[in-house]
Amino acid sequence: MSTTVLPTVREETPFRRFAREFAESKLALFGLGIVTIVALLAILAPWITPQNPYDLAQLDIMDGRLPPGSKSADGSITYWLGTDDQGRDMLSGIIYGLRISLGVGIGSALVAGVLGTALGLIAAYIGGKLETAIMRLVDLQLSFPAILVALMILAFIGKGVLNVVLALVIVEWARYARTARAAALVERGREYIEAAECLALPRWRLLFRHLLPNCMPPLIVIGAIQVARAILLEATLSFLGLGVPITQPSLGLLIANGYQYMLSGKYWISFYPGVALVITIVGVNLMGDQLRDVLNPRLRR
Amino acid sequence: MTTWLLRRLMQAVLVVLAMTVIVFIGVNVIGDPVEILISPEADQAERARAVAALGLDKPLWLQYAYFLWGALHGDLGRSFVFNEPALRLIAERMPATMELAVTAVLLSIVLGIPLGLYAGLRPNSLFGRSIMAGSILGFSLPSFWVGLMLIMVFAVQLGWLPSTGRGATRALFGVQWSFLTRDGLQHLAMPALNLALGNIALVLRLTRAGVRENLPMDYVKFAHAKGLTPVRVVFVHVMKNILIPIVTVIGLEFGSTIAFAVVTESVFAWPGMGKLIIDSINVLDRPVIVAYLMMIVLLFISINLLVDLLYTVLDPRVRLESRE
Amino acid sequence: MSDITLDVRDLQTHFLTRAGVVRAVDGVSFTVSRGRVLGLVGESGCGKTVTGFSILGLVDPPGRITGGSILFRGRDLTKLSEPQLRDLRGNRIAMIFQDPMMTLNPVLRIDTQMIETVVAHAKVPHAEARRRARDALGMVGIPSPDERLSAYPHQFSGGMRQRVAIAIALLHHPDLIIADEPTTALDVTIQAQILAEVQKLAREHGTALIWISHDLSVVAGLADEIAVMYAGRIVETGAVASVLDRPLHPYTHGLIGSVPSRNRRGVRLKQIPGMTPSLLNLPAGCAFRTRCPRADAVCEQDPPISEPVRGQKLRCFHPQLELVA
Numbered sequence: 001m002s003t004t005v006l007p008t009v010r011e012e013t014p015f016r017r018f019a020r021e022f023a024e025s026k027l028a029l030f031g032l033g034i035v036t037i038v039a040l041l042a043i044l045a046p047w048i049t050p051q052n053p054y055d056l057a058q059l060d061i062m063d064g065r066l067p068p069g070s071k072s073a074d075g076s077i078t079y080w081l082g083t084d085d086q087g088r089d090m091l092s093g094i095i096y097g098l099r100i101s102l103g104v105g106i107g108s109a110l111v112a113g114v115l116g117t118a119l120g121l122i123a124a125y126i127g128g129k130l131e132t133a134i135m136r137l138v139d140l141q142l143s144f145p146a147i148l149v150a151l152m153i154l155a156f157i158g159k160g161v162l163n164v165v166l167a168l169v170i171v172e173w174a175r176y177a178r179t180a181r182a183a184a185l186v187e188r189g190r191e192y193i194e195a196a197e198c199l200a201l202p203r204w205r206l207l208f209r210h211l212l213p214n215c216m217p218p219l220i221v222i223g224a225i226q227v228a229r230a231i232l233l234e235a236t237l238s239f240l241g242l243g244v245p246i247t248q249p250s251l252g253l254l255i256a257n258g259y260q261y262m263l264s265g266k267y268w269i270s271f272y273p274g275v276a277l278v279i280t281i282v283g284v285n286l287m288g289d290q291l292r293d294v295l296n297p298r299l300r301r
Numbered sequence: 302m303t304t305w306l307l308r309r310l311m312q313a314v315l316v317v318l319a320m321t322v323i324v325f326i327g328v329n330v331i332g333d334p335v336e337i338l339i340s341p342e343a344d345q346a347e348r349a350r351a352v353a354a355l356g357l358d359k360p361l362w363l364q365y366a367y368f369l370w371g372a373l374h375g376d377l378g379r380s381f382v383f384n385e386p387a388l389r390l391i392a393e394r395m396p397a398t399m400e401l402a403v404t405a406v407l408l409s410i411v412l413g414i415p416l417g418l419y420a421g422l423r424p425n426s427l428f429g430r431s432i433m434a435g436s437i438l439g440f441s442l443p444s445f446w447v448g449l450m451l452i453m454v455f456a457v458q459l460g461w462l463p464s465t466g467r468g469a470t471r472a473l474f475g476v477q478w479s480f481l482t483r484d485g486l487q488h489l490a491m492p493a494l495n496l497a498l499g500n501i502a503l504v505l506r507l508t509r510a511g512v513r514e515n516l517p518m519d520y521v522k523f524a525h526a527k528g529l530t531p532v533r534v535v536f537v538h539v540m541k542n543i544l545i546p547i548v549t550v551i552g553l554e555f556g557s558t559i560a561f562a563v564v565t566e567s568v569f570a571w572p573g574m575g576k577l578i579i580d581s582i583n584v585l586d587r588p589v590i591v592a593y594l595m596m597i598v599l600l601f602i603s604i605n606l607l608v609d610l611l612y613t614v615l616d617p618r619v620r621l622e623s624r625e
Numbered sequence: 626m627s628d629i630t631l632d633v634r635d636l637q638t639h640f641l642t643r644a645g646v647v648r649a650v651d652g653v654s655f656t657v658s659r660g661r662v663l664g665l666v667g668e669s670g671c672g673k674t675v676t677g678f679s680i681l682g683l684v685d686p687p688g689r690i691t692g693g694s695i696l697f698r699g700r701d702l703t704k705l706s707e708p709q710l711r712d713l714r715g716n717r718i719a720m721i722f723q724d725p726m727m728t729l730n731p732v733l734r735i736d737t738q739m740i741e742t743v744v745a746h747a748k749v750p751h752a753e754a755r756r757r758a759r760d761a762l763g764m765v766g767i768p769s770p771d772e773r774l775s776a777y778p779h780q781f782s783g784g785m786r787q788r789v790a791i792a793i794a795l796l797h798h799p800d801l802i803i804a805d806e807p808t809t810a811l812d813v814t815i816q817a818q819i820l821a822e823v824q825k826l827a828r829e830h831g832t833a834l835i836w837i838s839h840d841l842s843v844v845a846g847l848a849d850e851i852a853v854m855y856a857g858r859i860v861e862t863g864a865v866a867s868v869l870d871r872p873l874h875p876y877t878h879g880l881i882g883s884v885p886s887r888n889r890r891g892v893r894l895k896q897i898p899g900m901t902p903s904l905l906n907l908p909a910g911c912a913f914r915t916r917c918p919r920a921d922a923v924c925e926q927d928p929p930i931s932e933p934v935r936g937q938k939l940r941c942f943h944p945q946l947e948l949v950a
Contacts, residue, residue, distance in 0.1 A: 140319075147561055147563065148560040148597060151563065152323075152324075152327070235446075236443060236444070241583055242579075242583075258449075259449065259568075263456075263464060265457065270446070270453075281441040285440065285441050518727065520731070522678075522683060523722055523790075524730070526683060526719070526720040527715035528713070528742070529711075529745050530711065530745070537733075537741075538730050541733060617731075617779075
């Protein structure tokens with residue numbers, strides 16, 4: 001009889017399994033790559049850009065509206081993607097703009113996530129009138145289009161980066177709340193929660209140390225989708241002139257700046273920021289799609 | 302049926318009232334109402350007069366009562382910029398926005414459903430997969446940027462279509478419409494398509510999901526077993542099942558489309574409600590902002606109510622059960 | 626002219642899945658004659674439903690008929706084109722499914738679903754098609770058929786819906802009806818009514834009927850012949866009375882023995898030990914040998930079809946001949 005050598009099986013932690021399943025989609029990995037590159041660009045912006053587009057002293061209006069590849073008047077910088085009407089290097093502007101887009105997008109998604117999840121969990125766990133009140137609010141909020149709500153808020157409180165974040169948080173929290181509540185309702189009936197209750201754990205500890213971790217998967221999926229939506233919404237609001245101030249342009253505002261020059265053929269002022277925006281959003285969406293497939297318990301093979 | 306209808310109407314009224322409170326608070330409580338409601342160009346004397354006239358020196362709840370009273374009579378203030386009743390300004394521009402929104406929704410049906418059907422019936426074909434990939438772009442691409450690119454390609458480079466504005470109009474039922482003229486249609490084409498992109502992607506994905514969900518069902522197999530042609534099985538049996546949720550979603554999206562027209566109108570300088578509101582926000586023409594918000598909320602609630610009604614009419618299971 | 630309506634010879638339907646080849650139907654042969662009822666029995670997952678679908682050419686990918694022939698009144702159905710098969714479906718061969726709620730389209734009216742069947746195979750005007758539909762409903766015992774025609778499926782009870790399905794099957798007076806567990810989802814009383822109904826109609830019109838079921842008692846009362854299926858193969862066929870009284874195949878024997886009604890009170894229910902093998906991984910030779918008390922080394926070969934008793938065919942090396950005294 002021949003002896004068979006059993007291969008040693010490395011125990012797979014849930015995270016490892018998740019990473020493996022996530023990596024099964026080449027597209028998702030591609031998305032992850034894009035997001036990583038964009039994030040790095042944004043973080044390292046001050047060190048890698050040829051120019052600081054927010055520093056008015058560095059801008060030379062005589063260099064305005066130059067096509068891609070031109071050199072600056074004093075020959076020090078090559079404007080790889082051209083300049084806008086203020087003489088701002090488009091490449092620098094885009095990278096700095098990515099900062100704002102990512103910062104606002106991820107920031108608002110996180111804050112909305114924390115707020116919405118907390119409310120959703122509380123609603124599910126405590127139930128009763130509180131739950132009804134919260135969920136009615138959620139339903140009301142979600143029945144209105146995001147852009148309308150954001151418009152309304154910005155019309156009342158004015159423009160500015162923080163105001164935009166606030167508006168986005170108000171727009172986004174409801175989706176987290178609804179998802180968290182649905183997940184919590186399912187988990188609440190499970191035995192480990194009963195067991196924890198028997199141990200007379202304080203409520204909040206039960207909610208956040210026991211219930212929350214098991215509700216995470218759908219929330220992560222929603223989070224990814226919301227980040228993409230937030231980035232898109234911020235860009236739209238900035239384009240409309242309701243978002244970030246003109247001295248610190250995000251991608252949306254850069255595109256708006258280039259609007260009037262399009263008709264005269266100076267396409268690069270609007271074109272390249274848009275490409276950067278599209279790439280970022282597509283990257284996040286690709287990741288989000290795969291996250292949804294991997295984390296959705298129904299689709300689990 | 303009637304009890305359900307009454308209940309929904311009550312809910313609708315409550316939501317509209319809630320909106321009036323929110324708008325009132327937004328204008329009169331957040332920020333300085335004097336700043337907001339009185340044109341910044343007024344001097345001290347005019348300001349004092351305006352404060353008295355607008356009742357800003359009265360208690361808050363009384364101000365709200367006046368506001369509500371005025372709203373019910375269609376008086377939502379006068380625009381600072383145009384010096385006309387704000388509501389009239391909005392109403393004048395509504396047909397243009399409606400034109401845009403309705404065309405966009407029609408496009409989403411005409412393009413979205415056939416493409417979604419194909420993607421659902423032949424999911425592994427090259428075209429089917431490209432359709433799905435394309436639909437992801439529909440969600441990810443910033444609408445305003447796509448609009449700019451459309452202008453660049455079709456107006457600037459190719460010169461096929463006009464870049465901005467609304468074309469010539471002709472009257473129908475006392476209202477000016479641009480789709481009745483050739484020039485109008487040329488101006489309508491790009492903005493409507495731009496606005497429709499998100500809707501097309503949505504309808505497409507819904508249709509495809511519906512097809513994928515229904516094809517393995519027993520009734521489809523039974524229909525085949527009866528010897529019916531595949532065309533009839535898909536276009537009568539499957540379609541009737543998918544159309545109900547799709548129509549509902551399209552109906553609900555109509556309100557969102559009207560709201561999102563704000564962006565398209567800005568890009569294409571389309572003279573509708575949306576462009577008005579953006580301009581008004583930028584110059585702080587608050588009465589117009591208030592009028593727009595109230596109008597849109599009203600539209601929204603009505604559309605949602607109609608869609609709910611439509612759903613009960615379309616789905617025989619719901620319709621007949623509510624009667625029994 | 627031959628009396629044999631359907632002659633299935635060594636039918637094989639395989640599913641090519643990612644996990645491997647699932648041999649759902651692996652060498653099935655039986656015949657059904659005019660006006661006779663064949664009961665096709667076996668446990669869940671043995672391939673009975675796939676057999677039914679194969680006859681009509683309704684096997685969904687990744688499955689396909691990979692071998693054998695299906696002779697319907699002399700024509701080999703496996704060689705026909707899709708339009709030719711469509712011509713026969715609902716017309717000369719009809720099928721009744723298990724769950725009538727799912728088989729009738731919930732958003733279409735009954736008359737729509739019946740009239741379309743009529744019109745698909747006969748060029749008659751709408752009014753005439755409606756009349757035929759009404760008559761068919763009357764034939765299966767549905768009261769006030771005119772009102773019922775304008776109704777929707779969810780307005781009917783389960784038994785009524787199944788009657789509608791039977792009516793649809795009968796619209797063109799088919800030569801063969803395949804009934805796939807049509808009474809499993811119904812109450813026992815309704816079940817008896819439907820059985821009687823179907824039996825009567827089959828006799829009157831000379832329709833051949835294949836009744837697929839896992840319920841032996843139903844088949845016992847209804848069928849003329851019985852074919853027992855296990856793991857994709859027919860293991861025994863014969864006249865119902867002979868097979869049920871003197872089951873030659875150990876599986877048939879075990880199946881009959883495990884029917885609860887045959888048990889004496891207080892005695893433990895009989896079971897066939899072990900589990901059905903996965904159709905992905907069938908053992909070589911006789912598929913039942915892993916559970917058979919009579920199995921030995923020779924059973925690792927494919928048992929050929931033998932006929933130890935006249936009229937009763939089976940695939941077994943060790944038939945229970947001791948029962949045939």
